[in-house]
Amino acid sequence: xxxxxxxxxxxxxxxxxxxxxxxxxxxxxxxxxxxxxxxxxxxxxxxxxxxxxxxxxxxxxxxxxxxxxxxxxxxxxxxxxxxxxxxxxxxxxxxxxxxxxxxxxxxxxxxxxxxxxxxxxxxxxxxxxxxxxxxxxxxxxxxxxxxxxxxxxxxxxxxxxxxxxxxxxxxxxxxxxxxxx
Numbered sequence: 001x002x003x004x005x006x007x008x009x010x011x012x013x014x015x016x017x018x019x020x021x022x023x024x025x026x027x028x029x030x031x032x033x034x035x036x037x038x039x040x041x042x043x044x045x046x047x048x049x050x051x052x053x054x055x056x057x058x059x060x061x062x063x064x065x066x067x068x069x070x071x072x073x074x075x076x077x078x079x080x081x082x083x084x085x086x087x088x089x090x091x092x093x094x095x096x097x098x099x100x101x102x103x104x105x106x107x108x109x110x111x112x113x114x115x116x117x118x119x120x121x122x123x124x125x126x127x128x129x130x131x132x133x134x135x136x137x138x139x140x141x142x143x144x145x146x147x148x149x150x151x152x153x154x155x156x157x158x159x160x161x162x163x164x165x166x167x168x169x170x171x172x173x174x175x176x177x178x179x180x181x
Contacts, residue, residue: 025070033066095131097156098123098149102133105147105158113137114145124167130159134167141166 106118114135123133129152134144144166148159165173172178 024073028069028073029066032069033062037062037065093154094129094151094156095123097151097154098131098133101149101156101158102131102147105161106133106135106145109161110135110145111163113139122167124171132167132170134164136166142169 102121102123103118106121107115114137117135117137120138121133121135123131126132126148129150131149131151132146133149134146136144142165143163145161146164146167147161150157150159164170
């Protein structure tokens with residue numbers, strides 16, 4: 001999971017990730033759980049003077065609380081991993097082949113700032129077999145790295161790749177009458 005989607009910008013090695021996970025689990029199991037267990041287990045037994053029951057419940061509650069906290073940590077890591085994955089939703093085989101070729105082309109030839117913003121790519125269906133996929137960076141929304149892909153004959157073929165106008169601006173340029181004022 002950490003190899004596929006490293007925390008931050010990929011600065012963690014496997015050894016660092018394992019050490020971090022062990023440290024966080026140690027913190028949950030031996031610091032947070034023992035501190036919180038009396039509050040979870042003992043709302044009342046001390047007030048009623050039933051210390052022996054409280055003493056029997058405390059170790060069991062500490063272990064359960066430690067397991068619960070580590071489970072919450074695991075769910076958090078899984079959620080971060082799933083949220084950071086690139087998501088490509090394609091309703092047809094042509095769009096899917098376009099998306100795969102566009103992703104591969106952008107990762108292989110686009111400047112790094114566009115590669116980092118790949119999840120912001122949008123696709124314009126120019127015609128039945130021609131798609132224009134562009135990636136816009138957060139720093140400059142007026143230019144985009146675009147690939148033009150033809151899917152005629154069932155196979156995706158790269159027609160061009162260049163830095164140019166984003167899809168919406170290109171559409172406005174080509175169809176000025178379609179823009180509401």
